[in-house]
Amino acid sequence: xxxxxxxxxxxxxxxxxxxxxxxxxxxxxxxxxxxxxxxxxxxxxxxxxxxxxxxxxxxxxxxxxxxxxxxxxxxxxxxxxxxxxxxxxxxxxxxxxxxxxxxxxxxxxxxxxxxxxxxxxxxxxxxxxxxxxxxxxxxxxxxxxxxxxxxxxxxxxxxxxxxxxxxxxxxxxxxxxxxxxxxxxxxxxx
Amino acid sequence: xxxxxxxxxxxxxxxxxxxxxxxxxxxxxxxxxxxxxxxxxxxxxxxxxxxxxxxxxxxxxxxxxxxxxxxxxxxxxxxxxxxxxxxxxxxxxxxxxxxxxxxxxxxxxxxxxxxxxxxxxxxxxxxxxxxxxxxxxxxxxxxxxxxxxxxxxxx
Numbered sequence: 001x002x003x004x005x006x007x008x009x010x011x012x013x014x015x016x017x018x019x020x021x022x023x024x025x026x027x028x029x030x031x032x033x034x035x036x037x038x039x040x041x042x043x044x045x046x047x048x049x050x051x052x053x054x055x056x057x058x059x060x061x062x063x064x065x066x067x068x069x070x071x072x073x074x075x076x077x078x079x080x081x082x083x084x085x086x087x088x089x090x091x092x093x094x095x096x097x098x099x100x101x102x103x104x105x106x107x108x109x110x111x112x113x114x115x116x117x118x119x120x121x122x123x124x125x126x127x128x129x130x131x132x133x134x135x136x137x138x139x140x141x142x143x144x145x146x147x148x149x150x151x152x153x154x155x156x157x158x159x160x161x162x163x164x165x166x167x168x169x170x171x172x173x174x175x176x177x178x179x180x181x182x183x184x185x186x187x188x189x190x
Numbered sequence: 191x192x193x194x195x196x197x198x199x200x201x202x203x204x205x206x207x208x209x210x211x212x213x214x215x216x217x218x219x220x221x222x223x224x225x226x227x228x229x230x231x232x233x234x235x236x237x238x239x240x241x242x243x244x245x246x247x248x249x250x251x252x253x254x255x256x257x258x259x260x261x262x263x264x265x266x267x268x269x270x271x272x273x274x275x276x277x278x279x280x281x282x283x284x285x286x287x288x289x290x291x292x293x294x295x296x297x298x299x300x301x302x303x304x305x306x307x308x309x310x311x312x313x314x315x316x317x318x319x320x321x322x323x324x325x326x327x328x329x330x331x332x333x334x335x336x337x338x339x340x341x342x343x344x345x
Contacts, residue, residue, distance in 0.1 A: 032279060034280075101248075131256065134277035136236045136249050
């Protein structure tokens with residue numbers, strides 16, 4: 001009986017070890033969004049390309065979509081841009097852009113030069129919508145369901161790895177990326 | 191030598207310039223103190239492990255501007271923290287709220303202390319009961335020897 005008690009420190013060390021090893025593979029910069037499961041914040045902002053058009057949260061309902069926060073000053077946005085173009089053209093993903101704390105002329109120029117994967121862009125030059133969304137660094141990409149509820153947030157560049165999210169579990173391959181999440185929400189790729 | 195000295199002085203000057211970047215004007219000291227306190231208790235979401243007061247990142251600047259607006263508007267601390275948590279999650283609070291998710295954080299140390307106390311008590315107790323018969327035997331032996339000695343003297 002006494003002998004078994006001697007193993008208690010060892011067991012505690014093993015349990016702590018498991019937590020520490022798990023901690024090594026966690027990315028502390030990936031914060032859970034406080035907005036998951038909540039409606040997209042209300043806004044009324046100008047369209048990036050057509051300043052006379054007002055955009056609002058009501059235009060984000062009806063379909064499962066991606067909302068991509070980007071800016072011309074953000075190097076990672078440039079990195080992911082060609083993949084967003086591909087998603088829009090070949091996968092038929094509907095992407096709404098939020099041009100975050102940027103200059104209109106630069107942003108319009110950027111879309112002309114690198115291609116425009118967005119259905120439309122919201123011009124959020126003051127960052128007010130970004131603040132309401134809890135954006136802390138561009139690029140960020142949100143999955144919005146047909147009811148306009150935020151279902152997922154990805155911080156950082158969207159690439160093929162993030163889009164498909166191939167995971168091996170118990171010997172079988174599973175897809176857990178943005179695509180799988182959108183399909184689970186009833187996304188209908190065309 | 192003088193060159194080195196000048197170089198060191200220039201370093202001092204550069205930091206004081208940095209410090210001057212965000213100065214906010216307050217109409218009274220109470221507001222200034224609240225702003226100071228809140229910007230130290232709120233965490234920057236981008237540059238983790240820094241509070242808003244210490245951080246120079248863009249988002250920290252935005253949040254400080256927002257904080258300044260809310261403090262000068264006369265909003266309560268409760269209102270301000272709710273605003274921040276609604277957008278950035280509990281993560282932004284360096285002083286987390288007491289709720290079921292943070293019970294372990296707040297009460298864990300006391301729990302561990304109590305656990306330690308219990309372990310110490312149990313150990314102390316088991317030692318006592320173990321040692322007692324030996325001591326008793328020793329005491330009996332002592333008494334016997336004393337008695338023997340006394341008896342010898344009387345003889």
